């Protein structure tokens with residue numbers, strides 16, 4: 001089942017699951033070679049209701065995370081991402097996310113200890129009713145998603161602290177898992193070999209090193225911006241241009257404002273972006289890096305970030321955070 005790639009589900013966190021059923025495949029082990037690096041491995045099974053395979057406690061380090069959706073996830077597939085709340089416990093953070101939406105937006109939080117702990121510049125999120133400040137202050141380590149019947153891999157860092165494994169989407173059915181990471185980050189971290197680096201910032205996604213080529217490769221993805229970002233990639237027609245994508249996103253934004261379904265004048269993301277052969281790399285905070293295996297065909301790939309903006313909760317795509325990248329032969 002194909003869902004609207006650009007569909008907005010309110011202004012809160014992400015809408016990944018809406019796009020996921022059609023998202024394409026990331027090759028499973030062992031072809032990527034990541035398993036040969038000798039990194040500690042975290043095998044996560046995503047079920048319809050939660051996550052299996054995450055121990056209560058882990059050593060700090062760089063992990064190879066594998067994600068496998070259980071059969072009961074059906075055509076949704078499944079993903080897992082990791083975040084460490086700042087200035088509050090994981091339980092408080094989850095309470096904040098699952099709390100009823102308040103009419104006054106972000107500003108309603110400060111009457112609680114949680115709100116006080118987070119009465120920071122992120123309070124600029126009020127007004128348009130952006131997500132709670134805690135959403136922006138958390139440390140996001142990244143994550144990934146696998147289609148039904150497939151597995152996906154990602155290499156990411158889990159420094160010490162209390163972490164939450166979740167679907168990177170507060171509307172997902174999976175119950176988040178809280179776990180502890182102990183010790184210190186090793187100083188001799190192995191860096192996986194990558195063929196290209198994607199850099200994210202406000203509001204850009206660009207290839208800053210290497211290039212994308214047909215076949216399997218490892219992408220290094222880093223957040224050099226201030227806000228959290230993620231990247232969702234989907235192949236399009238061979239003649240896809242950045243301008244076509246821009247028009248479609250503008251049309252989507254305009255439709256979102258009026259609450260009517262978008263009418264696309266040219267590129268229709270639902271029909272023209274194949275979603276097969278794409279990838280999803282979950283939310284990352286500034287300064288974080290992940291490595292993710294992807295398999296492309298030669299052609300054009302659209303890349304978009306929909307993380308809600310700190311200032312107004314609007315998806316970053318609406319502020320220009322998208323690109324079209326050519327994948328060479």
Ligand SMILES: [Cu+2]
Nearest residue numbers: 229305307316
């Ligand atoms: Cu972004």
